[in-house]
Amino acid sequence: MFIDGRFTGGNASETIRVINPATEEVLGEAPRGTAQDVQAAVAAAKRAFDGWRRTPANERAAALHAVAEKIRAHHDDLVRLLTEEEGKPIPENDEELWWVEETFDYYAELGRHQRGRVIPSGEAGQFNFVIREPYGVVGCIIPWNYPLLLLAWKMAPALAAGNTVVIKPSELTPLSTLKMIEVACDHLPPGVVNVVTGYGPKAGEPLVTHPDVPVIAFTGSLAVGQRIASLAAPMMKKLHLELGGKDPMAIAPDVEMEMAVRGLAYAALINAGQVCTSTERVYVHESIFGQFSEELADFVGKLCLGNGLEEGTDIGPMIRDRFREKVEAQLSEAVAAGARILVGGRRPEHLSRGFFLAPAVVTGVDHSMRLMREETFGPVIPLMPYRDFDEAIALANDTPYGLGASLMTRDARLVKRFFEEVRAGTIWINDPLTDNFAGPFGGMKMSGLGRELGQEGLDEYTDVKHVHWDVEGGVKEYWFPY
Numbered sequence: 001m002f003i004d005g006r007f008t009g010g011n012a013s014e015t016i017r018v019i020n021p022a023t024e025e026v027l028g029e030a031p032r033g034t035a036q037d038v039q040a041a042v043a044a045a046k047r048a049f050d051g052w053r054r055t056p057a058n059e060r061a062a063a064l065h066a067v068a069e070k071i072r073a074h075h076d077d078l079v080r081l082l083t084e085e086e087g088k089p090i091p092e093n094d095e096e097l098w099w100v101e102e103t104f105d106y107y108a109e110l111g112r113h114q115r116g117r118v119i120p121s122g123e124a125g126q127f128n129f130v131i132r133e134p135y136g137v138v139g140c141i142i143p144w145n146y147p148l149l150l151l152a153w154k155m156a157p158a159l160a161a162g163n164t165v166v167i168k169p170s171e172l173t174p175l176s177t178l179k180m181i182e183v184a185c186d187h188l189p190p191g192v193v194n195v196v197t198g199y200g201p202k203a204g205e206p207l208v209t210h211p212d213v214p215v216i217a218f219t220g221s222l223a224v225g226q227r228i229a230s231l232a233a234p235m236m237k238k239l240h241l242e243l244g245g246k247d248p249m250a251i252a253p254d255v256e257m258e259m260a261v262r263g264l265a266y267a268a269l270i271n272a273g274q275v276c277t278s279t280e281r282v283y284v285h286e287s288i289f290g291q292f293s294e295e296l297a298d299f300v301g302k303l304c305l306g307n308g309l310e311e312g313t314d315i316g317p318m319i320r321d322r323f324r325e326k327v328e329a330q331l332s333e334a335v336a337a338g339a340r341i342l343v344g345g346r347r348p349e350h351l352s353r354g355f356f357l358a359p360a361v362v363t364g365v366d367h368s369m370r371l372m373r374e375e376t377f378g379p380v381i382p383l384m385p386y387r388d389f390d391e392a393i394a395l396a397n398d399t400p401y402g403l404g405a406s407l408m409t410r411d412a413r414l415v416k417r418f419f420e421e422v423r424a425g426t427i428w429i430n431d432p433l434t435d436n437f438a439g440p441f442g443g444m445k446m447s448g449l450g451r452e453l454g455q456e457g458l459d460e461y462t463d464v465k466h467v468h469w470d471v472e473g474g475v476k477e478y479w480f481p482y
C-alpha cells in the first residue's frame with residue numbers, strides 16, 4: 001500500500017493473490033488492507049490537505065503535468081502489466097494509458113483556469129462572489145475493468161481542485177495502480193495520494209464511513225453503489241457514483257452494412273464486453289434483420305480470441321470464472337426460453353487455461369429474458385427486430401439504467417428523435433463508445449449520480465460558497481428595531 005508518502009504492508013496480515021486471467025497464474029500479491037490502514041491513510045490525507053489546497057494552482061498544474069510525464073516514461077511497462085492483470089489486448093491498454101496521461105494534462109490546465117465567479121451584488125455596497133472550494137479527503141473506489149483510466153478520471157480532477165485522495169483499487173487489479181503511483185507520484189507531498197489495497201467490506205467500507213472523508217467517488221456495480229449510498233446517507237456525504245448499464249443500440253434500415261456490423265462488434269466486444277457502456281441490447285429494423293444477423297455472426301466468428309499479450313488478439317479473457325459463469329447462465333436461460341445462438345457462447349477448446357468465452361451473437365430474444373434486462377458484462381450480442389422507430393425508442397428506454405445509447409443511421413430525423421427521447425447520459429450516433437475530455441460522461445436513472453470529464457468532472461470535486469461582502473461595513477436601515 002502507499003500511505004503518507006511511503007510503501008508499506010500496513011496492518012495487513014494477509015495478502016490478495018492477483019491472477020492473470022489469460023493464464024490463471026499468480027501474477028503477484030498485494031496486502032489485504034484493514035480499517036486501521038484506512039485510518040492511517042485518511043489521517044495522512046487530512047494532514048496533507050491544508051498544504052495542498054493552499055498550493056498555488058499553477059504549482060499544482062505543474063505537479064499534475066509531471067504525473068502525466070512520468071506515466072508516459074513507463075507507458076509500455078504499465079500497458080503490459082494492465083494486460084497481464086486485467087486481460088484486454090495490448091492495443092486497448094495502450095489506449096487506456098494514453099487516456100490516463102492526457103487526463104492528468106487536461107485537469108492540470110482546467111484546474112488553474114477559474115475558481116468561481118463574481119456576480120452582481122444583492123445590496124448596495126456589497127461585493128458578491130461564488131468560490132469553489134475543495135472538500136478535503138476524497139475516497140476513490142475503483143473497479144477492475146479500466147483500473148487506471150477510471151482512477152485518473154477521479155484522481156486528476158480531485159487533485160487539481162485541491163483535494164487529497166485515498167484510493168481503494170479493485171482487489172482484482174491492485175498491481176497496476178500501485179505501479180502507477182510508484183512511478184508517477186514520488187514528487188507529490190506525502191499524504192496527497194494514498195492507496196489502500198484490499199476487499200470492499202474490509203477496506204472499502206471503512207473509507208465510506210470515515211468521518212474525515214466527505215466525498216466518495218465510486219465506479220462499480222449498482223449493488224455496491226446502493227450499499228455505499230446507504231452507508232453514506234446518514235453522514236450526508238457527497239457521492240459521485242458511476243454504476244452499471246444495459247446500453248441499447250438501434251440500427252436503422254438505411255445503414256451501410258459493414259459500418260454497422262463492425263461498429264456494433266466493437267461496441268459490444270471491446271474488453272470482452274466488460275465495459276460499463278458495452279452495447280448489450282441491439283434493435284435492428286425488421287427489413288434488414290436477416291442479412292444483418294448473418295453478416296454479424298460471420299464477422300464475430302472470425303475474431304481472434306487469445307492472450308492479450310499476443311499480436312493479433314482481438315478479444316482477451318474475462319476477468320474471472322465467476323463472471324464467465326454469470327454470462328453462461330444468462331445465455332442458457334435465454335436459450336431455454338427460445339433464443340438461438342448463431343455463433344460463439346462456448347469456452348474455446350484451443351485455450352485450455354484462462355477465463356475465455358467465444359463472443360456470441362444471439363437472436364430470438366425478448367425483454368422477459370435476463371439477457372435483455374440485467375447487466376451481462378461479457379461478450380454477447382443479442383439482436384431483436386423492431387417494426388417502427390417508436391418501438392425502437394420504447395425498447396431502448398425499457399430499462400432501469402441510463403448510461404449510454406447508440407444509433408446507426410444517416411437519417412437526421414431519426415437522430416433528433418433518438419437524442420431527445422432516449423434517457424441516457426451519453427448518446428452516440430454512428431461512432432459508439434468514443435470519449436471526449438471536454439464533455440461529461442456518466443449515467444441517468446440507476447446508472448449513477450454526477451459526471452466525470454469536462455468542466456462537470458472538475459466541479460464534482462469542489463463545493464460552492466457564496467460570499468456577501470459589504471465593503472464599507474455600515475449600519476443598515478433594515479436591521480432591528482423595526
Ligand code: NAD
Nearest residue numbers: 142143144169170200204205220221224242243244245276
Ligand atoms: P464492484 O462494484 O464489485 O467493485 C467496485 C469496487 O468497489 C471495488 O474496488 C470493490 O472492492 C469495491 N467494493 C465492493 N464492495 C464494497 C463495499 N461494500 N464498500 C465499499 N467498496 C466496495 O464492481 P466491479 O466488478 O469491480 O466492476 C464492474 C462494475 O462496474 C460493472 O457493474 C460496471 O458496469 C461498473 N462500471 C461502471 C462504469 C461507469 O463509468 N458507469 C465504468 C466501469 C465499470
